[in-house]
Amino acid sequence: xxxxxxxxxxxxxxxxxxxxxxNLPGDHGRETYVGIARAFWPQWQGWSIVDSLRSYPDFPxxxxxxxxxxGLVDDFYYTNFWTKIGGDRLPGEIAQAIMxxxxxxxxxxxxxxxxxxxxxxxxxxxxxxxINLLNTLQA
Numbered sequence: 001x002x003x004x005x006x007x008x009x010x011x012x013x014x015x016x017x018x019x020x021x022x023n024l025p026g027d028h029g030r031e032t033y034v035g036i037a038r039a040f041w042p043q044w045q046g047w048s049i050v051d052s053l054r055s056y057p058d059f060p061x062x063x064x065x066x067x068x069x070x071g072l073v074d075d076f077y078y079t080n081f082w083t084k085i086g087g088d089r090l091p092g093e094i095a096q097a098i099m100x101x102x103x104x105x106x107x108x109x110x111x112x113x114x115x116x117x118x119x120x121x122x123x124x125x126x127x128x129x130x131i132n133l134l135n136t137l138q139a
Contacts, residue, residue: 001075006092007082010099011074017100021050021060033063034073035103046072077103085111086126094134 003011018035029037036044049069056062063069077099082088084107087095094114102110108124115122118133 001071001078003074003078003082004088006090006095007074007078007087009092010082010087010096011077013096014077014099014103015073018103021063033069036073036076041076044072044076046076081107084126086131089131090134091137094137098134 015034018032021031021033023031027037029039031038031050033046033050036046038044038047046069049066049072050063053059053062053066081099081102082095085095085098085102087099090098098110098114100110101113104110105113111126111130112122112124114134115124115130118130118137120130120133
């Protein structure tokens with residue numbers, strides 16, 4: 001799947017912010033890869049690749065070099081976050097901020113923050129009015 005430059009730029013930030021593989025004791029998400037928590041997204045196709053590479057001596061570093069896995073990460077964030085916030089209809093920096101908020105606070109939470117920013121009553125749902133107002137912030 002080919003993605004917009006705005007999405008690709010945003011994913012650079014997401015990868016930096018979310019990090020690589022982690023399996024921290026006490027983390028409710030259990031294993032995570034680039035912020036995708038196995039406990040919350042157990043059906044994500046990338047887990048089969050992670051599991052298949054677990055026996056490699058350079059695990060987890062090997063994960064970052066697996067092109068198929070990186071494509072699945074991009075597709076995951078595109079489908080589950082970017083399209084739901086209308087990312088391609090927003091200025092790049094605003095889309096990046098909303099994407100970050102939705103990853104950390106959930107889709108409704110991130111959208112509510114954006115609605116409050118432009119003076120709308122928070123609904124947690126993306127609307128054309130919200131998109132129009134966000135676009136005026138960088139005009």
